[in-house]
Amino acid sequence: MxxxxxxxxxxxxxxxxxxxxxxxxxxxxxxxxxxxxxxxxxxxxxxxxxxxxxxxxxxxxxxxxxxxxxxxxxxxxxxxxxxxxxxxxxxxxxxxxxxxxxxxxVKGNYALGLVIFLILVLINFVVITRGAGRIAEVAARFTLDAMPGKQMSIDADLNAGLIDEREARRRREEIAREADFYGAMDGASKFVRGDAIAGLIITAID
Structure with a gap:
């Protein structure tokens, strides 16, 4: 890297x-x-x-x-x-x-500031946070579903002599790291969604 x-x-x-x-x-x-x-x-x-x-x-x-x-x-x-x-x-x-x-x-207009704040909240929570969470969830699911096929492909290449044992081990480790990465991203996206809710509550208190 x-x-x-x-x-x-x-x-x-x-x-x-x-x-x-x-x-x-x-x-x-x-x-x-x-x-x-x-x-x-x-x-x-x-x-x-x-x-x-x-x-x-x-x-x-x-x-x-x-x-x-x-x-x-x-x-x-x-x-x-x-x-x-x-x-x-x-x-x-x-x-x-x-x-x-x-x-x-706000620019001196509190009504305008309230409207802009509500728009920003909708964009942050509904569009960005929920959309990113859904993307991370789907990516993690597809990555995990594709793991057996990738493992079988590596085994087939190894048995056919297209790659050696070291290359097969490297590819397996890369697949495992990729699955861990997307699984962690799925969890992080749920955490970010909770942060958006907490930020909204804190802003309302302020």
Whole structure:
């Protein structure tokens, strides 16, 4: 695995460990607004980076840590929601980033802001989250259903002398990793759907 996806996958365990520690700190420790601004900017940057890397990845297994990374980023976003809610309810101010985004969306017209918010909620929950979850579920199901046929094809090539034992073992391991990847993506998509519901409830509280 070459390039940025391979480097991220090689250090996936370290990224997940650091991410979990950061999430626990953000959830439990009250933070000043300027630090929340910094973390929100970091969250947006990380999300864009993961989006670009996933778009330019030729094969899913080149970015095998994507499901774990998606879970960590989702938890990080939830922790930022908790931190911003604490500041909004306690100090009525959650930093410049949230204020700027709210001013940009509302533009002084709260009725317009409410309509745009409802549209964004529908797009996020109904279209993106549910659609992505369905795609991940179907991909995992088809991958698992295709495994016996792929295994039989490898055995047939091995018996015919088209490949050696080492190549057959490599292909079997790749099939197993592919099944694990799509199974993890199916679970991650359900987690993201729960995050969308939690984000909606937190926004309503704010």
């Amino acid at each position: 070459n390039g940025l996806p391979g480097k991220i996958s090689a250090k996936g365990d370290l990224i997940v460990a650091v991410g979990v520690v950061a999430i626990l700190i953000v959830m439990t420790v009250p933070m000043p607004p300027f630090l929340l601004d910094l973390l929100l900017t970091l969250n947006i940057s990380l999300a864009l980076t993961v989006l670009l890397v996933s778009m330019y990845t030729a094969r899913p297994l080149e970015f095998s840590t994507f499901p774990s990374l998606l879970l960590v980023l989702t938890l990080f976003r939830l922790s930022l929601n908790v931190a911003s809610t604490r500041l909004i309810l306690g100090d009525a101010y959650a930093g410049r980033v949230i204020q700027a985004f709210g001013s940009f969306v």
